[in-house]
Amino acid sequence: MVITDEIARLTELPSQWNGKVEIELMTNRAFGGKTFSCLIRIRADVAATDLRWPTLFHEAFHCFSVERNADATLAYIGYEEGVVEQLQRRFRRLLLDRLQVSVAEERFVDRDANSAYNDYIYALEQMRQELGDASPEFYIGLLGTPLEQRWALMRERIMQATQWRRPDLRERWSRWEQVLCGNEVYDEPR
């Protein structure tokens, strides 16, 4: 509750969380999750370590995502997962401080460096820099935009920018979009 209250203050968006957290006992499941009924799930062994914090923060940000429906999720998965993971990382220290939790940032280095969402974050960061937007405002803006409109919103904005005349940017932008739709991954080493 403290987490969602704080995120509501930071994003100025309403929470859709149903107030329930389910503990998943099986260790072959995802670290965490949030269902369309707005139930937050966390694996028991993850909840027992400091990794519960980034996991819970990530899932809590999902609760503020506007119009995250089934169709949009299937089409634009990276525009959701990348946005909430980047917000989690950006506001993690602040949220921990508000919760009066003392955890060294080093505890999260391995999780951050090896997350499957890094491709999405990389693509979003490239787009943000081309658009000249500040972070975290860019990500909060996307979180407050219906999921199925995030792709078009950014596409319209970049098409109005002078750099859109550059063929190399148009090519890279399309690639970033493909990554964010879950159709492509980066093969190059980190």
Place this chain on the structure above:
Amino acid sequence: MNQDRYQSSKSFVKEMRALAANRDLASIRFAVERMQAWMEAHPDDPHVGTALEEFDILAEAAGIVEGQKLKSPSAA
């Protein structure tokens, strides 16, 4: 997580993304099952552990969309 393990996990997730590319429920569920089997062997794998969250919600979304198609008059 060392570089070899990371590359192995990344290749696996890439394969699962390709498997689920059509976004049909059966393919996504199959990918989820394979990822759960992977997690049994590597329960602390941060790459597959986070990707599995994504596939769980894709499976839920595909189930909703396919359920709506079955209920629609045109499908009857």
